[in-house]
Amino acid sequence: MNKLSTLTTEMRNENSTNIDNMSTNEILTVINNEDMKVAVEIQKVIPQIEKTVETVYAALKSGGRLFYVGAGTSGRLGILDAVECPPTFSTPPNLVQAVMAGGTKAIERAVEGAEDSEELGAKDLQERNVTELDVVVGIAASGRTPYVVGALKYANKTGAHTVSLSSNQHSVISEFADINIEVLTGPEVLTGSTRMKAATAHKLILNMITTTSMIKIGKVYENLMVDVKVSNQKLMERAINIVSTITKVSYSEAKGTLEKTNFEVKPAIVMIKTKVTLDEAKSSIDKADGFVRKAIEIALQGGNEDYGHI
Template sequence: MKIELSQLTTEQRNPNSMNLDQMNTMEVLQTINNEDKKVALAVEGVLPQIEIAVEQVCKALNNGGRLFYIGAGTSGRLGVIDASECPPTFMTPSDMVQTIMAGGNDAFFNSVEGTEDLEVQGEKDLKAKDITNKDIVLGITASGRTPYPIGALKYARSLGAYTISLSCNKDSLISEFADCEIEVVVGPEVLTGSTRMKAATAHKMVLNMISTTTMVKLGKVHENLMVDVHASNYKLIERAKRTTMEATNISYEEAEKVLKQTNCEVKPAIVMIEADVTYSKAKEAITYNNGYVRQAIDHFL
C-alpha cells in the first residue's frame, strides 16, 4: 500500500511549493492561487466524461431512479454539500440526490478514522438504501483507491445499477468498477497530500456541473433562472419575486400578487403571466410539458 500511495499524483510533492515554510504571506497566497488556476483546465479536459455522466443521471432520474454520492472524509462532505442544495434550489424530493458518507452523518463534522478502509462497509451502507438497477451510484475519492466507495460501486454494479467514479489520479483503481470514470488530474497539492485543496475544488466543480446540468435538463431552469426554487424563507421568497419579475418584465407588486395565487411557486406564476391563463391551466400545461416553462407557455400560443 505504501508503494501504491507513493506513486499517486495526489501524493507527490509540488515543485512550486518546496519552500512553502519560508514564504511570506503574499507568496503563500500567490502560490496557492496559481495552483488553483490549473483546476478549471483539468476539469475542462474531462468534460466528455462529465457529459456522459449527466446523460445517464438524467435518464435515471426521469425513470424514477435516484443519484447516490458516496465517499469518505472530504469526498463525502463534498457530496453532502451538493446533494443538500438540490431540494432548496430545485425543489427536488429529499431522496432524489443523496450522499452516503463513511462514518455516517457525524463524520461530516468530525473525522471518523478507519471506516474508509472497509470495502464491506461501503457495500453495507449502500445496501441499506435499498438501491436497484434504476439508481446511479457515484463514488468520490481523490486518491482513487479508497476502499469504502470502491465497495459501494462493486455492490451497485452487481445489481446492474449504473456507476460513476470521480477521482484525481490517472488510471485510478476505482475506475475499474465504474461504467463512467471521471479522472480530474490536477497535479500535486501545494501542501503535499492535502487533497482538500485542488482535488476537492475539482470535485466540487464536477459535482456542481453534474447536478446543475441535470436539473437544467429536467426542466427546473427557465433561461438561467431558478424557477423551481423552494421559497421557504425571506431570502428565497424575495428571490422568487425577483425571478418572476426578470422572466416576465413585471413590477415587484405584480409579482408579489401573482405569487400569492401560486403559493410562491415561480413556474406557474411565469406561465400565468406570459400566457394569460389561470393557475390551474398553468399547472396543467407545466405537467403536460414535463416541467418545462418555455414549452408550457408555447402550449397556449
C-alpha cells in the first residue's frame, strides 16, 4: 500500500508555506486561488464521470441502487449527497445510500480505527444486501483507505458495478473498481487536509453523478425539479412556483391543481397543459416512463401512444 508521504494530497503546497505569516486577506486569497483549480481538474475526468453516470442510470432503470462508501470526510460527503435525493427527486430512501466507517455516530465524531478495517467495510456493505444490480462508489481522497478497499472487494464478489473516487493517481482503490475517477487536486493549502480541495472536488462529482442520473430517468422537466417531494412550506411554495412557471397559470390555479394531486408536481403539470383528469395524467406519465415531455404528448394524443421505456 502506498506510503502516505508519497501521495500528492499529502505533499506541501509551495503557495502556502508562509500562510501562518499572512494577513487575513492573503490567506483567503491563497485558499480561493487553490479552490479555483478544482473545477479545472474535474473537467479532465468528465469521461470517467460519464461512464459512471451511464452505469448508475442503467442500474436504476433495472431496479438497482447506488451506494457511496467512505470514511471520515469522504463518508460524510456520501451521506450529504444520499440524503438530499429523496427531498429533491422523491426517490425512495434506499435508492441512494451512504455507508460510512463507524456508522452514523461517526458523522459528528470520528470513530477510532473504523477506517483501518477491510473486514468492517465488507461487513457493512454485506448488511445492505448488495447485489449485481447495484453500483458501489468507493470514496477516499488518499485512495488507500482499507475500509473502502474492503467494501469494493466485497462488491466485486457480488457482481455489483464498482467505481473508485480518489484524488491521487494510481490509487489503491482504483485496483478494485471497474471505473476509476482520479481527480488530481494536488497539495492542500494545509498539508494533508483533504477536507479542502479534495473534498470540494468529490462533492461536485457526487452532485454530477446523482443529478445527471436523475435527469436521465425523468426526474426533471426543462431545468425544474418536477419530482420534488413536498415535505415543508418552502418545498410547497417551490412546487407551486414550478407548476405556475411551466404552465403559465396563476399561483392560485397552480396551488388548486396541486391540492388535487396531493402536491405531486408531474401530474399537475400534465393536467393543466392537456386538460385531462388526474387518472389520465398519471396514466400518461406511466406510459412515458416518468418523462413529463412525453407524458404531455401522450395525453394530447388521447393516451393511445405507448412510448415504453425511453
